[in-house]
Amino acid sequence: MKLLQVNTLDAQGGAAIAAHRLYTALGRQPGVTSLMGVMEKKGDASAIHVLKRSPSRIKQKLLDKCGSALLKWANPDGRAFFSAYLFPGAVARSISNLRPDIIHLHWISNNFISPLTLERIAALNRPVVWTLHDTWPFTGGCHYFGSCRQWLAQCAHCPVLQRRFPYNLAKLLWKSKRRAYARLKPVLVALSRQFFDAVKRSSLLSPYRVEMLPNPIDAAVFRPVPRRLARQLLGLAPETRYILFGACSAVADKRKGYDLLAAALNALPSASRENTCCLVFGASHGESSPPLPLPTRFLGVLHDEIALALAYSAADVFVCPSREESFSNTTLESLACGTPVAAFAVGGIPDMVEHQVSGMLAAPHDPHELAECIAYILARDDRRRRMGEAAREKVARQYDMPVVAKKYMALYEELLNRQ
Template sequence: MKILHVSSFDLSGGAARSAYRIHRGLQEAGITSQMLVQFKSVTDQSVTTSEGKLLARVRSFCNDLTLSNHSQSMFSSQWFPDAVASKVDGIDPDIVNINWICNGYLQIETLSKLKRPLIFTLQDMWSFTGGCHYSLGCDRYTISCGNCPQLQSHREADLSRSVWHRKAKSWKNLDLTVVAPSEWMATCARASSLFRDVRVEVIPFGLDTSVFKPIDPRIARELLNLPQAKQLVLFGAIDATGDTRKGFHLLQQALHHLLEKGWGDRIELVVFGASKPDKPLDLGFPVHYLGKLQDDLSLQIAYAAADVMIAPSIEEAFGQTASESLACGTPVVVFANTGLADIVDCHQNGYVAKYCDTADLARGIAWVLENSERHQRLRQAAREKAVREYAMQVQAHRYLSLFHKILDSSQPIAGWSHS
């Protein structure tokens, strides 16, 4: 069995890292697995590019041209032609696993040219919307988009409707299986007009539990020059303080609730994914900015140094910072009604707050921190859940089972057959 994963990046960003982990997990399970990417950063010979860096940058630039009159950048129309189909033919896989393919990498119409069973692993909502990566509360993807709030559009026949029509037309006869990393994302996909008649499975994203594992918090804090005597609250994401979807503004409000409850001299905040701003925000607590952490070891140390990780996203396909934190033995506090709620078991390895309720978010942080014996039990349960549910070997087994089901049920496609 030969599997090909198609992704814009191999390691840059959470979506790319999750795709690469799927790839690596399958390799370790003895499966022939390759990646085809737009931008390659690893030295791994099983990862190849479909074009030169200059063309890749031109493609990304051209894709953004359709948004020149719009303020929303997390919107992808994927109109620029590509040569991915011929590359796929040359590799000749049994199944193609499509991951995050935006940034202009894969034209929407290319999927129908791949002539193989396809899996679409959902890294965000783009595949079943008219172009946005997250709907931000809009439900027009359940019909046919148009009047797109992210494009500040008041027309039915806008760019989002056009992108939706292109997907509906070119994907209607695909041999397609959708894999969502969480029940929340699966529910969204099943409600969408594009995927409501498509098979949707749930397979959580995996991680290397031999890398993401507990270490002595005192050593981690010493390495990061963090205080030993305080309880540390960790928050982090790509563009951690700038991306509204990640919920930093909601964490700010929760911190003010904690300040009012007398936590002012007990906790300090640690932030990764953002540098210290020129004009630091007054959050009521000291803040330590770690900047961008690019490698797994740096992330592991940050998680291990913290007493609790906060992931207050308002929309999230899964939330790898939460699963990574659990693997390092650090409890996590999240909101309900996102993919993160799959990861955290309330009162077992963290706390699940009412959706966007900042007072309850503060209560969750306090609950995790206020009892040292309970905190130690939460730490142990966090690690146990990560090993049980998110180890790459577990993920690989789940994908392998799905591959067999797909190949057993797939009908021959003109120009291709699997052995």
């Protein structure tokens, strides 16, 4: 069986990491040829292929400039995370040349695959699976709902776009997607119960089959390292308590909740603040955000998974203060390393973290409740160790690469048998 994972990038960003891990996990299955197709390739694996969007670089540059100008006109301040690419491309031809049995789409924005290109992919007559890493497939261009509920009906009056005349970009893209989806007939993968329920209510996606399957993780890489050893290797004090926070663009991306973390740390009781420091990865010291109210060490961007595992293992608690998440790879990584998680109950986090068993869940966006969760985990070492053991056990049972790969293989085989 030849399987193709399609994502804009093969590295950098949560969706790229998840898609690459699935590509890796499937490649370890017997009788499987696992491929990955991307717009831009960062790594050097021979099974990762660049899918050309156009046979002419000049033409593609012109189309990209037109697409950017179109979006700039509708969203001149650029504050909204909104993608709208309307032009056809040659990606379907590149996919056809690879001759996959299954086409598995992931995050396809940033001028990579338009609705018109999806129609051309549909014409290949291959089963299409699509993992929903954010809300772009639901909407007329937004990657996160926020408080908007227009996606339940039709994205006609997008609140994040400043201009709608002489054309309504959100409405145009919404209608283009509806037409493309009717031809593509994708099998959707929701990474969380929250997204699964949203698909059922979505005006665009509700006609199509949806399965709830998680992102995989390599539990042989993300595993507990003795805390004293991890701290020694990272140059950390052995007896200090460490609160870990990290994400892609950890400080710059407002959705990751750096400000909510700061508010939660300010609300910590004095007993929890004593001999406690913060560790931050995915950002560097000096970025334009207020300092955290505890001594803080910035670890920068950790590209190496072993270094990430050391950081999780060195910490007493990992905090995920995200406002919105489809899944949260960092939460899963921490749990795999046996480090309890304190987080807001958003996206896929409640599916992974069992409250008072492997971590603590706070009401979304409530920093005072998040502070209580952090304090609860820090209060007793024996409780923290029990939580870490429970976290590791659940990851090994439900999220390890071989476990998740078998679930996807069962889905792929079913789709092929129905052709």
